[in-house]
Amino acid sequence: MINVTPQLIEKYHLGQCTAAEREAVERWLADEEMEAFEPPQLRRDGDELTRLWTDMESRLPVEGGQAAGNLSHPAKRRWLPAVLLSGAAAVVAIILFLWPVGNDEAVPEAVPLSVLDVPPGRKAQLTLNDGTLVHLNGGSRLEYPEVFGEGTRLVKLVGEGFFAVAHDANRPFVVDAGNTTTEVLGTAFNLTAYPDESHTLLVEAGKVRFEVKSSDDTRIVNAGQGARWAKSGTLVPIAEIPRNRLAWKEGRLVFNNHRLAEIAVRLQRWYGVSVTIERPDLKTMTFTGSFAQAPLKTVMDDLAFVMQFHYRLSEKELIIF
Structure with missing residues (x-):
């Protein structure tokens, strides 16, 4: 058998x-x-x-x-x-x-992000899921989750934003601005992080940790003070917030001994126009003053009178000469 x-x-x-x-x-x-x-x-x-x-x-x-x-x-x-x-x-x-796949933990689903783009000449305001209030200046972009999870409350900023952060001791609020990160538990601060400018943090209330990613340079900034990320890669302290520096979120355009070259950049974002300064000697001239909800022509008339220049203004173009 x-x-x-x-x-x-x-x-x-x-x-x-x-x-x-x-x-x-x-x-x-x-x-x-x-x-x-x-x-x-x-x-x-x-x-x-x-x-x-x-x-x-x-x-x-x-x-x-x-x-x-x-x-x-x-x-x-x-x-x-x-x-x-x-x-x-x-x-x-x-x-x-x-058979179950080993002991690997399930990969968490990616949290969907919302994006708010504010074009030059406009401003925006929104309230995040945790109650944090955000003001965004012209030419800014904010990426944020519709609902914050249990861990860090992370948002990404390009441009300028003012954050009144809802306090939550268990969930730090972090703003990733590319070259720098700003971390708080609950406070109010202004962060300027345009691609063509040094990042500047101004703290209105509370305490903020400001860090440069490339060098791990970190500074704790208290209320009424600030810090600027210099081109050298280090953080430079600002002993006192310039007067009316945060007035932009209220619709007031303020200049404190600003050079015309710097003013031109602000005008581009504020009014959504391209600005060209044809006379090089004008770029270093300075101006101090403020404008509340003023049309561009009103601002230019005042600047031209003080600095003694001429300008041409079309719908989307401003030429100073």
């Missing part, structure tokens, strides 16, 4: 048996009195392996109202799934399908 072994069962499934071997295997499968053998050993925990075989058996197709794997002999019941499937490779495939 031919002895039925796991190797012979494998040959049977692959169609490699002789007629006599095939007859012996089919007689073994049909005869519950014949001696059974144990299934091949896999490198898995015993209890978990038993569960997997049982799970696989339950997935087998039903024939004649009875599951094909529902055999009375326990060893045959454990082995039959491997016979009915596609050999050893199929057994591995099913185990990979049923």
Whole structure:
């Protein structure tokens, strides 16, 4: 009599048996009195392996109202799934399908971000999910989550923004401005982070940690003070916030001994026009004054009178000469 072994069962499934071997295997499968053998050993925990075989058996197709794997002999019941499937490779495939993927933690879903772009000549105000109030100046961009999670409250800023941060001791509020980061728990501060300017932090209330990413230079800035990221990569302290420096969020344009070249940049963002200074000697002239909700022509008339220059103003272009 031919002895039925796991190797012979494998040959049977692959169609490699002789007629006599095939007859012996089919007689073994049909005869519950014949001696059974144990299934091949896999490198898995015993209890978990038993569960997997049982799970696989339950997935087998039903024939004649009875599951094909529902055999009375326990060893045959454990082995039959491997016979009915596609050999050893199929057994591995099913185990990979049923087996949990290691102990890796599930990858958290990315938090969707909203983006607010404020064009030059405009300003915007919004309240974030945590109650933080944000004012954005012209030419600014803010990326923020619709709902803050349990950890750090992170937003990204390009341009200028004033933040009145809702206090939350367990969730620091961080503004990523590219080259610098600003971290607070709850306070009010102004951050200027236009791409073509040094980043400037001015703290109106509370305390803020200001850091340069490239050098790890960090400074704690208290209320009424500020710090500027210099081109050298270091932080320069500002002992006192310039008078009316934060008036922009109230619609007031303020200059404190600003050079005309600096004023031109502010006018471009404030009114959404391109500004060209044709006389180089005018660029270093300075001006002090403020304008509340004033049209551009009013501002230019005052500047031209004080600095003694001429200008041409069209819809989107200002030329100073």
